[in-house]
Amino acid sequence: MKLPILVYHKIDRIPPGSRYPKNYVTPEQFEAQLAFLARRGYASITFADYLAYRRGERLLPPRAIIITFDDGYRSNRTIALPLLRQYGFGATIFLVTAQLGKTNAWDRDELQEPLLDAADIRSMQAEGRGGGGGIDFGSHTATHARLTRLGSVDALRELRSSREQLGALLGKPVTVVCYPYGDYNRATLQLARDAGYEAGVIIRRRMNSDATDPLELRRIPITCLTSPGRFAWDLFRLRWFHGS
Numbered sequence: 001m002k003l004p005i006l007v008y009h010k011i012d013r014i015p016p017g018s019r020y021p022k023n024y025v026t027p028e029q030f031e032a033q034l035a036f037l038a039r040r041g042y043a044s045i046t047f048a049d050y051l052a053y054r055r056g057e058r059l060l061p062p063r064a065i066i067i068t069f070d071d072g073y074r075s076n077r078t079i080a081l082p083l084l085r086q087y088g089f090g091a092t093i094f095l096v097t098a099q100l101g102k103t104n105a106w107d108r109d110e111l112q113e114p115l116l117d118a119a120d121i122r123s124m125q126a127e128g129r130g131g132g133g134g135i136d137f138g139s140h141t142a143t144h145a146r147l148t149r150l151g152s153v154d155a156l157r158e159l160r161s162s163r164e165q166l167g168a169l170l171g172k173p174v175t176v177v178c179y180p181y182g183d184y185n186r187a188t189l190q191l192a193r194d195a196g197y198e199a200g201v202i203i204r205r206r207m208n209s210d211a212t213d214p215l216e217l218r219r220i221p222i223t224c225l226t227s228p229g230r231f232a233w234d235l236f237r238l239r240w241f242h243g244s
């Protein structure tokens with residue numbers, strides 16, 4: 001089974017002066033992408049569904065997909081969520097736990113935008129139960145740290161404290177981590193395992209096969225430069241032409 005996982009950051013208009021416009025996808029682009037996925041019969045699943053499948057405990061729909069958002073911008077709730085609901089898709093949002101309700105302070109040279117706060121997160125979790133539009137959350141570490149540049153004690157603290165804080169907020173164990181900047185190495189994977197994560201996500205333009213390490217799940221980046229043709233072509237060619 002081939003599983004595509006998409007990664008977005010912000011669904012919003014690109015504000016003038018943005019240093020990283022590729023972190024934006026416009027609402028129109030996002031809606032067209034969701035409409036395409038719906039037309040092609042894609043069904044969003046959760047990481048819990050996928051991990052259960054990998055353990056042999058359940059089957060997945062033939063066109064399963066996971067939609068993810070990094071950093072936890074408030075616009076995920078105000079702009080992306082209504083569109084997800086409209087098309088019956090759920091998503092997973094990776095949160096920077098020390099920054100909840102603050103801004104993307106780790107991007108010192110980028111415009112600062114509001115991040116989801118604890119109340120947003122709790123209500124999104126409560127609203128989405130059962131069916132399309134459900135939102136799950138994972139860890140994007142405590143401070144959006146570049147994990148490979150930290151010593152193992154500090155890296156483990158980033159991974160563990162964010163998992164604990166988020167677990168307490170959500171009232172359930174957090175199983176998935178997103179390595180900031182997609183930056184990781186062998187040691188990072190071991191630390192993620194030690195911190196209690198069952199899955200980790202990276203950025204790589206590939207799908208996931210039954211042999212992919214669950215701590216190294218590949219995600220296809222979608223940006224404001226992703227044309228409708230490119231979006232459709234990636235989902236086709238990565239399924240059929242890239243075996244591993």
Ligand SMILES: [Zn+2]
Pocket residue numbers: 070071140144180181
């Ligand atoms: Zn990030």
